[in-house]
Amino acid sequence: MIIDIHGHYTTAPKALEEWRNRQIAGLKDAAQAPKISELQISDDDLRQTIEANQLRLMKERGADLTIFSPRASFMAHHIGDFQTSATWAAICNELCFRVAELFPDHFIGAAMLPQSPGVDPKTCIAELEKCVKEYGFVGINLNPDPSGGHWASPALTDRHWYPIYEKMVEYDIPAMIHVRTSCNACFHTTGAHYINADTTAFMQLLSGDLFKDFPTLKFVIPHGGGAAPYHWGRYRGLAQEMKKPLLEEHLLNNIYFDTCVYHQPGINLLTDVIPVKNVLFASEMIGAVRGIDPQTGHYYDDTKRYIEAADLTAEERHMIYEGNARRVYSRLDAALKAKGR
């Protein structure tokens, strides 16, 4: 079985964006604020957007199951206040839940949290609990920078985030560290802010000792870990100067990298440098890079091709495609086993 741990509902029906635009307009002019009930998306609408897009490509490429979360770039945690984010997160998570209900063999949910800049993260717990208990979601996306490119929150090692971590440990769910659209004109969203955030989060975790407090906490750093694997020698050296344990011991019982690296040499480096047990298959399809690579004639984000061509044994490939995902996302494993998969 091939599990893609990183997919967002980037193809949601247009009605969702229209409702969101009205919600944003309503922040200035309450008369324009829509009711939740005014958002009407039918099961057929959902089926259509999935069958024509993600599910079609999964079948073409040979992926079986996607861990599916709301569109990252649309999370826009900085808009409005906590209540704005809470309503928006609830709507987006529910849509992913409905997709998982409609295509139970192919999608399972991961939650966006109703984060809001400067607001205590424990306000996110209710949505998190609903998504895990009622929706059967198997992970969350955690945004280390709700400001969207101004980086005004404490580092991930700060006690600020502990309420979330306590719940993650209680439910044994991992968090993917994932920012959303950049509001800072210096940072292109998918070309700089995403990759920088991955690198920043990795370095925050390296600099601290968070996993002494939470030995079973699990983070997935997407986009192949940002710059971390490419600069693995730098990070080993910096850890050494900080008198930290070797990275294998210091971080790699708790941190995992996905395979959203869109060319063969990058995947080769990732699987060469990072222990295979820490690499999880993903494509972030349909996402930032949607074109066909003229050098290969295949989609840039068809990452399965790179894993197939990498210097890996069949057993290692199985770990990347399925084994690691079942271990890291234990609730996914339980859900699959309950269905005899």
Next chain:
Amino acid sequence: MIIDIHGHYTTAPKALEEWRNRQIAGLKDAAQAPKISELQISDDDLRQTIEANQLRLMKERGADLTIFSPRASFMAHHIGDFQTSATWAAICNELCFRVAELFPDHFIGAAMLPQSPGVDPKTCIAELEKCVKEYGFVGINLNPDPSGGHWASPALTDRHWYPIYEKMVEYDIPAMIHVRTSCNACFHTTGAHYINADTTAFMQLLSGDLFKDFPTLKFVIPHGGGAAPYHWGRYRGLAQEMKKPLLEEHLLNNIYFDTCVYHQPGINLLTDVIPVKNVLFASEMIGAVRGIDPQTGHYYDDTKRYIEAADLTAEERHMIYEGNARRVYSRLDAALKAKGR
């Protein structure tokens, strides 16, 4: 000949730091402000710090010449106002000039600019001109984020920076895009801010069309280009979606990457993905990562070893060590030729 294009005077005599601390204290209490003449560093002081450190390691490792600029992390452009930066830059550049005078076979200068947040970059021109004309410097360091991690300046493609670019073109000197110490607690300086800045700068240049206005402008993106080579497929794909030319044509006549990547797999990827004509030898020694890699028994930043072990022809290695540096830093080439080298 082996030319290391990226060295900072990280080992300057303690008196420099003490003078700087007094300068900073003087911003609050003018009585504490030191005169420039109170900074006294003898030639012997300079000789000692260089002979015991950079020059010793260059000889041990087999590098002949280093392009030498003031310590990047100490540039601290956010401190005080333009005049504060102007005085500080003048002092730091003069020290590098004196080192180059004392060791003319081994060091040649590159300038730090007296940037200051919110101040027009053209205020840097006088220092730049002095360094090129009087000191014989062959390049500059340009900080895309004088705020130090708050990213409040326009992108590098903005006309804001054009006065610097016009001078760079006039003198045919390249700029290394190099930030300094992070004032934002989210970003570790050498583990996140440096690498993020490289990635950010690359993406800014990719998103724009700066080299249409300045076809001969040259930038060096240090630290192996941040995350760019590792995610080269992502960047090729993003450029494609933006209807830009292929990266070879769009950027690689103007952008170069150094080899400050501190492990073999990273250098292998860099030299595999990026055309050899765009890769310049560098170590940033003595810099961020000073230890010995237990996996190899050699210094992490002894990057010559990785170049030696990479899959390159003798001709390609010569380009990385010398040929590219002479082409990109044309004033270096002229200075060497004037000495019959």
